[in-house]
Amino acid sequence: MLRDITLGQYYPVDSPVHRLDPRTKVILTFLYIIAVFLVGNLWLYLPVAAYLAFATWMARLPAGMMLRSLRPMRVLLVITFVLNLFFFSGAQELVRIGSIVIWREGLLNALIFTFRLIFLVTGSSILTLTTAPVTLTDGLERLASPLRIIRFPAHEMAMMMTIALRFIPTLIEEADKIMKAQTARGADFETGNLMARARAMIPLLVPLFISAFRRAGDLAMAMEARCYRGGEGRTRLHQLKYGRRDALALLSMLALYLMILLPGWLA
Amino acid sequence: MPIVLEQLSHHYRSCPRVSVALEDISLTIHDGELLALIGHTGSGKSTLAQHLNGLLEPTSGRVLVDGEDINQKGARRRALRFRVGLVFQYPEHQLFEETVFKDIAFGPKNMGLTGQQVDQRVREAMARVGLDFEEMKDRSPFELSGGQMRRVALAGVLAMQPRVLVLDEPTAGLDPRARDFLLGDIKRLNQEGTTVVMISHAMDDVARLATRVAVLEKGRLVMQGSTLEVFSQQERLAAMGLDIPDGFKLARRLRQAGLNMADHVHPEEIADALAAAIRGGGGDAA
Numbered sequence: 073m074l075r076d077i078t079l080g081q082y083y084p085v086d087s088p089v090h091r092l093d094p095r096t097k098v099i100l101t102f103l104y105i106i107a108v109f110l111v112g113n114l115w116l117y118l119p120v121a122a123y124l125a126f127a128t129w130m131a132r133l134p135a136g137m138m139l140r141s142l143r144p145m146r147v148l149l150v151i152t153f154v155l156n157l158f159f160f161s162g163a164q165e166l167v168r169i170g171s172i173v174i175w176r177e178g179l180l181n182a183l184i185f186t187f188r189l190i191f192l193v194t195g196s197s198i199l200t201l202t203t204a205p206v207t208l209t210d211g212l213e214r215l216a217s218p219l220r221i222i223r224f225p226a227h228e229m230a231m232m233m234t235i236a237l238r239f240i241p242t243l244i245e246e247a248d249k250i251m252k253a254q255t256a257r258g259a260d261f262e263t264g265n266l267m268a269r270a271r272a273m274i275p276l277l278v279p280l281f282i283s284a285f286r287r288a289g290d291l292a293m294a295m296e297a298r299c300y301r302g303g304e305g306r307t308r309l310h311q312l313k314y315g316r317r318d319a320l321a322l323l324s325m326l327a328l329y330l331m332i333l334l335p336g337w338l339a
Numbered sequence: 340m341p342i343v344l345e346q347l348s349h350h351y352r353s354c355p356r357v358s359v360a361l362e363d364i365s366l367t368i369h370d371g372e373l374l375a376l377i378g379h380t381g382s383g384k385s386t387l388a389q390h391l392n393g394l395l396e397p398t399s400g401r402v403l404v405d406g407e408d409i410n411q412k413g414a415r416r417r418a419l420r421f422r423v424g425l426v427f428q429y430p431e432h433q434l435f436e437e438t439v440f441k442d443i444a445f446g447p448k449n450m451g452l453t454g455q456q457v458d459q460r461v462r463e464a465m466a467r468v469g470l471d472f473e474e475m476k477d478r479s480p481f482e483l484s485g486g487q488m489r490r491v492a493l494a495g496v497l498a499m500q501p502r503v504l505v506l507d508e509p510t511a512g513l514d515p516r517a518r519d520f521l522l523g524d525i526k527r528l529n530q531e532g533t534t535v536v537m538i539s540h541a542m543d544d545v546a547r548l549a550t551r552v553a554v555l556e557k558g559r560l561v562m563q564g565s566t567l568e569v570f571s572q573q574e575r576l577a578a579m580g581l582d583i584p585d586g587f588k589l590a591r592r593l594r595q596a597g598l599n600m601a602d603h604v605h606p607e608e609i610a611d612a613l614a615a616a617i618r619g620g621g622g623d624a625a
């Protein structure tokens with residue numbers, strides 16, 4: 073039951089995108105998000121779509137998988153479209169049904185906003201699909217490390233994220249086991265009103281927390297036994313290095329920006 | 340209340356790949372027996388245990404309890420769980436209440452018994468596992484020793500008074516004294532009429548308690564029979580990476596040393612046979 077949840081949707085194949093430095097991919101994703109927000113004209117989504125298709129192809133990701141990342145968003149997408157369609161007034165009437173009017177501007181806006189969401193979600197999912205969670209936190213740590221000057225605990229944050237990611241599957245498994253054990257004693261997690269269900273969670277949550285604390289204690293002990301003392305002076309097993317590949321990827325992003333911005337400048 | 344497994348298969352589907360945990364298992368658990376389920380880690384023992392009270396649904400095949408298919412539509416699976424008690428591995432990890440009393444009372448309360456009946460059930464269950472009611476009832480289960488916690492957890496299942504008790508590696512991680520206590524409790528329960536299915540890696544425990552043994556390998560039921568029949572086939576068991584009880588090892592060594600010694604389930608029987616042989620009397624040894 074609980075095991076069906078997949079977290080960290082990493083898609084493990086070997087591709088040039090997978091091999092990019094995680095920092096490059098974070099920066100690219102960041103730039104891509106800004107690019108999508110810069111689009112204010114439906115036509116300009118064409119270069120964005122082309123870029124996305126190119127990146128998907130380079131990353132050897134099945135297109136179906138990209139579309140699937142939209143599934144949890146489908147309600148939000150519909151709401152965005154409908155709200156913009158009906159609650160945006162303009163000058164040019166398109167359709168009139170009784171007292172409800174759909175304006176041309178409303179339709180354009182609805183399309184722009186909906187596409188924006190679609191492109192944001194699919195585009196940023198490339199980052200998590202092509203980067204293993206631990207590599208990703210490694211990259212984030214390195215990107216945030218200049219912030220150490222203002223006492224931002226970059227290493228500690230990254231270590232926390234790595235540990236959390238590592239233990240999510242373990243805790244899910246544990247929750248599954250405890251749930252079954254309580255079900256074997258007649259616990260009922262599925263029926264009853266909200267209050268009854270909340271109360272039914274106690275026999276699951278208490279043992280789960282106890283086990284999480286026990287694991288945390290054990291892990292802390294094991295880390296200390298191996299002389300872990302935070303990030304100070306710690307060297308790394310996997311050195312991150314920018315390569316030519318990273319430069320090319322950044323250039324491709326520059327091309328996308330040119331395609332989006334040039335029409336505006338020329339006009 | 341016999342439990343019959345008919346061509347039971349179970350496949351876990353964890354997204355991309357499907358792992359076959361049980362394949363075509365046909366097995367009957369008879370009333371009053373103490374069946375030991377042995378097999379290498381990952382052979383499907385725990386999966387099988389969870390089928391006995393309907394916690395998992397078979398991929399194919401049927402589980403009949405008292406002749407009734409427990410996975411058919413409209414089967415009352417919650418009521419079934421009170422009749423087939425399942426004690427998971429490391430059951431002390433599932434304790435959650437503030438006091439020992441409340442934790443043991445969880446099952447009986449779920450059965451919808453009255454306060455008085457629950458109280459009675461808890462007293463009985465605690466007595467069964469050798470916990471003193473007055474001394475222990477108000478203590479927090481989390482301040483007890485490992486062995487005591489395990490007994491509280493076992494009492495939590497016994498308080499439902501199941502007719503069949505399924506135990507998944509009940510002695511794992513216990514010190515020898517706590518283990519002996521627990522095995523004694525299990526044996527007594529079985530003698531008083533509870534059917535017991537015990538999963539175990541400790542072959543000596545199996546030899547001490549079991550009336551019958553079933554062997555799983557890679558999700559298949561490869562052997563079943565009396566304790567004597569199963570453990571006499573040492574080569575087959577060794578090929579699966581399974582040990583045999585000390586008594587069987589001893590008899591084997593004695594045979595290798597030239598004595599005519601038959602296999603015995605209990606080491607005491609070997610001792611007797613050996614003593615008889617030394618005295619020059621009968622027995623199998625000569």
Ligand SMILES: Nc1ncnc2c1ncn2[C@@H]1O[C@H](COP(=O)(O)OP(=O)(O)O)[C@@H](O)[C@H]1O
Binds near residue numbers: 351360
């Ligand atoms: N919840 C689960 N999801 C996926 N696979 C599982 C799950 N539980 C067990 N398995 C797999 O099923 C097989 C049998 O496991 P299990 O019944 O726990 O064996 P045993 O108790 O004999 O060690 C193993 O290969 C195990 O990896």
Ligand SMILES: [Mg+2]
Binds near residue numbers: 384385428507
């Ligand atoms: Mg197991």
